[in-house]
Amino acid sequence: MTVNNLSVGYHTRKGFIKSVQGVSFALDQGKSLGLVGESGCGKTTIGMAIMGLLPDNASVTNGKILFEDQDLLKMSKREIRQVRWSKIAMIFQAAMNALNPVHRVSDQISEAILAHDTDISEEEATKQVQSLFQLVGIPMDRLKDYPHHYSGGMKQRAIIAMALACHPSLIIADEPTTALDVIVQDQILNAIKDFQDKLKISVIFISHDIAVVADVCDNIGIMFSGQLVEYGRVEEVFNLPMHPYTKSLVASYLTLDKDNVQLSPYFGETPNLIKPTAGCSFCQRCSVADATCRLMAPEWIEISPTHKVLCFQCK
Amino acid sequence: MAENRSTQILNDNRRSPKKFPIVDRFLEGWSVYRENLIGKIGLTLLVIFALMALSSFFTPMIDPMYHPMTGVDPNISYSTGPSWHHWLGTDFIGRDILSQLLAGARIAFMVGISAAFMSILFGTVIGMIAGYSGKIVDTLLMRLADMVMVMPTLLVVLILSSLFGQLNIWTIVLLIALFRWPGVSRVIRAQTLSLKERPFIDAAKVAGASHFRIIFRHIMPNVLPLSLLYMTFRVTSAIIIEAALAFLGFGDPSAVSWGMMLQWVWKTGNMFQAPYWLLPPGICISLITLSFYMIGRALEEVLDPRLRKEVAQE
Amino acid sequence: MEIRKFVLKRLIEIFIIFFVILTVLFLLFRLAPGDPVTRMVDPTMTPEDAAHLIAQLGLDQPIWLQYVYYLKNFFTGNFGISFHYGVAVFSIIMNRLQNTILLFSTSILLSAFAGIFLGKIASWHKGEKTDTWMTIGALICHTLFLPWLALIMIWMFGFSIGWFPLNGMISPEIWLDPSSGFWLKFLDIAHHMVLPLATLFLIHFGSYLLLMRSSMLDTLKEDYILTARAKGLEEKVIRNKHAAPNAALPVVTSVGISLAFSLSGGALTETVFSWPGIGRELVFAVSNSDYPLAQASFLLIATVVLVSNLVVDVLYAYLDPRIKF
Numbered sequence: 001m002t003v004n005n006l007s008v009g010y011h012t013r014k015g016f017i018k019s020v021q022g023v024s025f026a027l028d029q030g031k032s033l034g035l036v037g038e039s040g041c042g043k044t045t046i047g048m049a050i051m052g053l054l055p056d057n058a059s060v061t062n063g064k065i066l067f068e069d070q071d072l073l074k075m076s077k078r079e080i081r082q083v084r085w086s087k088i089a090m091i092f093q094a095a096m097n098a099l100n101p102v103h104r105v106s107d108q109i110s111e112a113i114l115a116h117d118t119d120i121s122e123e124e125a126t127k128q129v130q131s132l133f134q135l136v137g138i139p140m141d142r143l144k145d146y147p148h149h150y151s152g153g154m155k156q157r158a159i160i161a162m163a164l165a166c167h168p169s170l171i172i173a174d175e176p177t178t179a180l181d182v183i184v185q186d187q188i189l190n191a192i193k194d195f196q197d198k199l200k201i202s203v204i205f206i207s208h209d210i211a212v213v214a215d216v217c218d219n220i221g222i223m224f225s226g227q228l229v230e231y232g233r234v235e236e237v238f239n240l241p242m243h244p245y246t247k248s249l250v251a252s253y254l255t256l257d258k259d260n261v262q263l264s265p266y267f268g269e270t271p272n273l274i275k276p277t278a279g280c281s282f283c284q285r286c287s288v289a290d291a292t293c294r295l296m297a298p299e300w301i302e303i304s305p306t307h308k309v310l311c312f313q314c315k
Numbered sequence: 316m317a318e319n320r321s322t323q324i325l326n327d328n329r330r331s332p333k334k335f336p337i338v339d340r341f342l343e344g345w346s347v348y349r350e351n352l353i354g355k356i357g358l359t360l361l362v363i364f365a366l367m368a369l370s371s372f373f374t375p376m377i378d379p380m381y382h383p384m385t386g387v388d389p390n391i392s393y394s395t396g397p398s399w400h401h402w403l404g405t406d407f408i409g410r411d412i413l414s415q416l417l418a419g420a421r422i423a424f425m426v427g428i429s430a431a432f433m434s435i436l437f438g439t440v441i442g443m444i445a446g447y448s449g450k451i452v453d454t455l456l457m458r459l460a461d462m463v464m465v466m467p468t469l470l471v472v473l474i475l476s477s478l479f480g481q482l483n484i485w486t487i488v489l490l491i492a493l494f495r496w497p498g499v500s501r502v503i504r505a506q507t508l509s510l511k512e513r514p515f516i517d518a519a520k521v522a523g524a525s526h527f528r529i530i531f532r533h534i535m536p537n538v539l540p541l542s543l544l545y546m547t548f549r550v551t552s553a554i555i556i557e558a559a560l561a562f563l564g565f566g567d568p569s570a571v572s573w574g575m576m577l578q579w580v581w582k583t584g585n586m587f588q589a590p591y592w593l594l595p596p597g598i599c600i601s602l603i604t605l606s607f608y609m610i611g612r613a614l615e616e617v618l619d620p621r622l623r624k625e626v627a628q629e
Numbered sequence: 630m631e632i633r634k635f636v637l638k639r640l641i642e643i644f645i646i647f648f649v650i651l652t653v654l655f656l657l658f659r660l661a662p663g664d665p666v667t668r669m670v671d672p673t674m675t676p677e678d679a680a681h682l683i684a685q686l687g688l689d690q691p692i693w694l695q696y697v698y699y700l701k702n703f704f705t706g707n708f709g710i711s712f713h714y715g716v717a718v719f720s721i722i723m724n725r726l727q728n729t730i731l732l733f734s735t736s737i738l739l740s741a742f743a744g745i746f747l748g749k750i751a752s753w754h755k756g757e758k759t760d761t762w763m764t765i766g767a768l769i770c771h772t773l774f775l776p777w778l779a780l781i782m783i784w785m786f787g788f789s790i791g792w793f794p795l796n797g798m799i800s801p802e803i804w805l806d807p808s809s810g811f812w813l814k815f816l817d818i819a820h821h822m823v824l825p826l827a828t829l830f831l832i833h834f835g836s837y838l839l840l841m842r843s844s845m846l847d848t849l850k851e852d853y854i855l856t857a858r859a860k861g862l863e864e865k866v867i868r869n870k871h872a873a874p875n876a877a878l879p880v881v882t883s884v885g886i887s888l889a890f891s892l893s894g895g896a897l898t899e900t901v902f903s904w905p906g907i908g909r910e911l912v913f914a915v916s917n918s919d920y921p922l923a924q925a926s927f928l929l930i931a932t933v934v935l936v937s938n939l940v941v942d943v944l945y946a947y948l949d950p951r952i953k954f
């Protein structure tokens with residue numbers, strides 16, 4: 001999949017919020033990409049745009065999303081519905097409410113299977129659900145239960161099982177571990193790594209937690225205020241963070257085996273997404289910004305063939 | 316920079332001392348209310364009815380034949396349609412229908428507001444006591460509320476009137492209030508329960524305030540806006556119950572209410588021939604119900620900021 | 630198993646409430662101004678019959694013994710003799726009860742289903758003309774005064790157009806004629822039922838519609854709806870299969886809460902349409918000072934309210950899998 005120069009915004013009473021501005025990246029089959037950034041940086045919007053699930057007040061002002069040689073943004077509603085789940089599936093934040101309380105869990109998963117495979121019978125669909133449950137590690141006797149009988153971790157695993165139900169080639173995971181405790185988090189991450197290896201599914205992993213992404217992904221994209229500011233292989237970005245924002249993200253990630261516990265907190269307010277400034281949006285919080293940064297939009301600088309950064313100061 | 320800002324606020328306060336925070340809250344609420352179309356329509360209708368009620372005091376002064384109960388047109392002794400003298404026609408013994416309608420507005424307000432006020436009074440006090448006391452008192456009171464709430468008010472008042480004979484309008488008001496308080500008390504109780512945990516209550520306790528004082532001086536002001544909201548709903552149900560009672564023939568014979576008018580048109584067999592008599596009282600009851608409903612909805616928006624259609628916060 | 634425990638618990642609660650009502654009524658009838666004897670015994674009875682009845686009801690005994698007699702009579706179905714009809718009260722109220730249940734349950738079911746269905750549609754077209762008109766219509770119907778609406782219905786459809794009978798539940802000619810078959814009698818009742826049913830329906834469906842509409846709008850914002858969309862399901866399927874069942878639950882609750890109000894409305898409707906139900910019987914009995922009948926009618930209505938509440942609670946528990954006992 002290739003995302004080309006995507007720009008998305010939301011119409012609100014206060015104005016048109018430019019939530020995503022000119023984001024481009026490419027993802028190969030079987031590889032995973034992590035999108036990291038703070039709340040409101042636009043990463044969830046990208047996920048929603050790919051699935052075609054943007055709310056009514058959102059509009060894509062620019063760009064293409066190429067998947068299997070087709071531009072997803074130009075598809076009709078019916079075509080998108082067919083692509084959804086069978087080719088691209090999504091795991092949402094807050095699994096707490098992602099399952100319908102009045103339907104059984106297995107019914108909800110078989111619904112997805114039956115919706116995309118018209119030849120299959122209900123019994124076969126149920127059998128597939130059983131093997132999915134085995135895959136994610138949910139006991140068989142929980143098949144007929146309702147969502148409220150499940151614990152948080154189990155619910156999330158059921159959601160993963162549901163996402164895998166139609167054998168998609170891409171899964172977008174939006175903060176899948178945020179509401180869970182650390183141990184369960186670990187289990188879920190291992191499960192994701194597992195099916196990525198075994199089933200060769202591509203993953204776009206959206207999170208605000210750079211540590212989690214580093215664990216799971218091959219490539220990483222750092223987002224700030226609607227723009228992609230750094231992109232590269234996980235090892236590169238982590239060991240050699242170039243953009244000031246990336247540096248502060250990596251630095252605030254405390255490890256048990258490092259001694260340098262030097263926190264670099266940030267100053268300044270959240271950037272205005274309705275009327276973005278002419279220069280670099282990170283200026284206010286940047287420790288190395290100069291006059292050029294404030295006046296002109298930054299350009300991409302290539303650190304290595306796989307590592308680029310959007311900043312004047314990073315040479 | 317920060318210092319200047321706080322001294323600025325201080326100076327502002329000194330210039331216009333806020334002696335009455337209640338007035339400020341009211342004005343703020345009013346500005347939100349004004350934005351609401353439904354509320355404005357409701358209020359307009361209510362004002363019209365209020366004017367009707369007020370003018371009912373004056374109509375008999377124009378000419379004694381316009382008195383709703385006793386005013387009989389010397390020239391007419393049966394039901395007639397609208398005419399110059401009688402804009403809505405006359406009833407079966409020649410009384411002016413319009414004057415009856417105006418008097419009905421007066422009764423509606425009287426019954427509605429007094430019954431609502433009393434039921435809110437009972438409900439608020441009981442709700443506060445239940446919420447504040449907890450344990451046995453709470454359980455007992457709430458069980459009582461459950462029982463009273465389950466009963467159809469109209470039918471209860473009916474059976475009571477069978478025992479006590481013809482009811483006086485104020486007795487009716489009292490009876491309505493006695494059976495309509497549970498709904499309010501639940502909400503007030505919930506509110507009291509949450510307020511009970513707040514620090515300012517603890518502070519009052521430490522300062523040595525008696526329970527009574529705490530309830531009435533500290534909890535009540537915070538609970539009042541909710542009470543007022545529920546009062547709008549109670550007014551409509553009180554008016555409807557009184558109208559239903561009068562319609563069935565159990566109302567106060569000396570009180571000309573809209574329900575009473577409907578009873579007359581029905582029982583005297585004029586139902587099919589006198590639309591000018593049949594339609595107005597029913598329309599009035601429905602419209603006043605509608606207006607209070609609208610006002611209630613608008614008030615909900617004022618009191619619960621979450622419901623306001625303000626600028627979306629992104 | 631859990632449902633049985635729940636039902637049992639509620640039945641006990643109902644029993645307690647009922648007991649309280651019985652006792653309160655007992656006290657009221659004894660303590661109200663006037664002679665309680667004239668309340669229970671028809672003044673036009675012969676002295677021997679009166680004496681017999683007084684002994685049976687225990688009116689010449691001390692008050693606590695009267696209470697015992699009262700309870701015993703109640704549980705054996707002895708409510709006394711109606712002043713007006715001259716027959717046992719029990720048979721009268723049982724006969725009326727079935728008529729009320731027929732009218733009442735049909736109207737509630739119809740208005741609940743219609744309200745849910747239309748409210749769902751209104752929420753689909755939120756902001757458009759369909760929605761605006763439906764909401765306004767529901768609001769207006771909801772605020773109409775029931776007896777007045779009933780009179781208008783009779784006037785318009787019974788009198789002016791003559792499509793429906795003006796009152797009553799049956800046409801005596803059909804029922805007295807031995808050759809009338811079952812279907813003819815059935816249709817006759819249905820024919821008489823149309824206007825009262827329509828009146829009750831109009832008054833009640835509005836509130837269900839408005840409630841369902843706002844419930845749907847809230848439900849559609851839930852996360853599981855987003856999941857359903859992401860699964861690639863059609864909008865229609867999402868609304869009907871995923872959103873509507875969740876949105877309908879609060880409406881079911883509100884049916885239970887408004888039962889008491891519906892019964893009052895039912896009594897008014899029965900009176901205007903002369904539908905021989907228990908509500909109308911109560912009104913009549915009170916007007917005629919037929920105390921035994923009035924008391925028994927009231928108690929029966931109270932029973933209906935309590936039992937209906939229980940039924941609605943059980944139904945809700947059945948519909949919402951999240952309810953735990």
